[in-house]
Amino acid sequence: MKILLVAGVLSLPATVLGHMQMTWPYPFNSSYDPLNNYMNIDYSMTSPLFADGGNFPCKGYHKVIDSGNWRTVDTLTAGSSYTVKYT
Numbered sequence: 001m002k003i004l005l006v007a008g009v010l011s012l013p014a015t016v017l018g019h020m021q022m023t024w025p026y027p028f029n030s031s032y033d034p035l036n037n038y039m040n041i042d043y044s045m046t047s048p049l050f051a052d053g054g055n056f057p058c059k060g061y062h063k064v065i066d067s068g069n070w071r072t073v074d075t076l077t078a079g080s081s082y083t084v085k086y087t
Contacts (some may be wrong), residue, residue, distance in 0.1 A: 022085070027061075028046065028061040
C-alpha cells in the first residue's frame with residue numbers, strides 16, 4: 001500500500017515557476033534601474049503578456065526604441081564575454 005501511495009505522489013505534476021526577470025542589463029522600466037524615475041516601473045516583468053496576447057510583442061516596449069525616448073545602459077563588444085543577471 002505504501003508503494004502505491006509513493007508512486008501516486010511521485011506521478012503528480014510538479015509546480016514549475018518558469019518566469020524570471022533580468023536584472024542586468026536593466027530592461028525597459030525595470031525596478032532594478034537606479035535611474036528609473038519610478039513613474040514607469042513595470043511590476044509585472046515575470047508575467048509579461050496578457051492572456052489574450054493583446055500586448056504582444058514585448059509589451060510594446062519595442063516602440064520606445066522607435067520613439068528615441070530611451071538610453072543605453074551598457075555596451076556589448078562582439079566576441080567578448082558578457083555577464084547577464086537574472087532573478
